[in-house]
Amino acid sequence: MINFNGTIVSQDSNILTQNRAFLYGDAVFETVKIVNSKILFLEDHYFRLMASMRVVRMEIPMNFTMEYLEGQILSLATNNSLSNSSRARITVFRNDGGYYLPQINTVSFLIHTIGMEDFLYSFNQEKYEVDLFKDFYVTKQLLSSIKTTNKILNITASIFASENGYDNCLLLNDSKNVVEAIQGNLFMLTGNKLITPPVSEGCLNGVMRKQMLEFAKKMVNLEVVEEAISPFDLQKADELFITNVIKGIQPITKYRKKEFDIVLAKVLLEKLNEVVSAT
Structure with missing residues (x-):
């Protein structure tokens, strides 16, 4: 059992109690822009994500190809009717186990998308x-x-x-x-x-x-x-x-x-x- 906001509940009811991204910031991420069902600068994002995982000594799954991650991101955007213009974030976190020293170095990932009004870039000329x-x-x-x-x-x-x-x-x-x-x-x-x-x-x-x-x-x-x-x-x-x-x-x-x-x-x-x- 755990205490969540003053209420004693089952630990199983709160997945954050073991999530290393929540407990230790043990995660890396990329935020991408989707335009017309394509990820802008996909290759640059992919290689930075792979480099980030290597830096923090995460185990990179064999199926983590650029094509696989692109498909996962775009399928979610399509499912959410956001493939024309949106932002997507993929967070890769080390799986549960251990304290500062992880028990394993395997990973899971989470993707979410948010719609954007305009697919072109712009800025206003007001005070900044x-x-x-x-x-x-x-x-x-x-x-x-x-x-x-x-x-x-x-x-x-x-x-x-x-x-x-x-x-x-x-x-x-x-x-x-x-x-x-x-x-x-x-x-x-x-x-x-x-x-x-x-x-x-x-x-x-x-x-x-x-x-x-x-x-x-x-x-x-x-x-x-x-x-x-x-x-x-x-x-x-x-x-x-x-x-x-x-x-x-x-x-x-x-x-x-x-x-x-x-x-x-x-x-x-x-x-x-x-x-x-x-x-």
């Missing part, structure tokens, strides 16, 4: 203000570059942003450099130089980050580099924007007293939508 979150820091390690269910730092930063009237916060690493936003990678344009922190700084190895780098490197008169960004650098920037697979691109219009343009963000948005439209 950010500030730094300094209460806790992202560590410069491999675990920071993958998507695990341990997101308490991001949750706390989101609450801080909401309480202080910000639309987002920028996270710092243990070297006090700017790493990323709460839910996306950060890009900074200064002159003709586009900068994003390298993965070694502790940022997420984002799927949309990869797309933006590829788009930007093909543009003339634009230098694209991966290097550390200090808080002081933000004040000298011409543009700042955040990227993730669900939102696409989100321009930052204000950081403290500095306001920013959204010229390059618009160009990259058009290039991104060209890819989506061709899907």
Whole structure:
């Protein structure tokens, strides 16, 4: 028996009592965007998921092929009448048993889908203000570059942003450099130089980050580099924007007293939508 919200109930009635994702954050996940019954950037998502499972020493089932997981995600989207435009999350968690040390390394997975109104990416040009979150820091390690269910730092930063009237916060690493936003990678344009922190700084190895780098490197008169960004650098920037697979691109219009343009963000948005439209 267990006590659940003040009521004594059978342990079997609450599956979370043994679930390692709930008890220890022992899980990894991917969130994908579905457009016209296809998963955008499927290969990038698949290989990041496999890499994440290897990093945390999960046993990868023989049937976990890209085609198998694609089929599982799309069949659910179709069943829910969400195959035209939706987001789907697949969470892979280590099976029950043990405490910090698992008894086994086999896994199970859970997929859920949520509908989206528009399959093309867009952003409005209204105010989007950010500030730094300094209460806790992202560590410069491999675990920071993958998507695990341990997101308490991001949750706390989101609450801080909401309480202080910000639309987002920028996270710092243990070297006090700017790493990323709460839910996306950060890009900074200064002159003709586009900068994003390298993965070694502790940022997420984002799927949309990869797309933006590829788009930007093909543009003339634009230098694209991966290097550390200090808080002081933000004040000298011409543009700042955040990227993730669900939102696409989100321009930052204000950081403290500095306001920013959204010229390059618009160009990259058009290039991104060209890819989506061709899907």
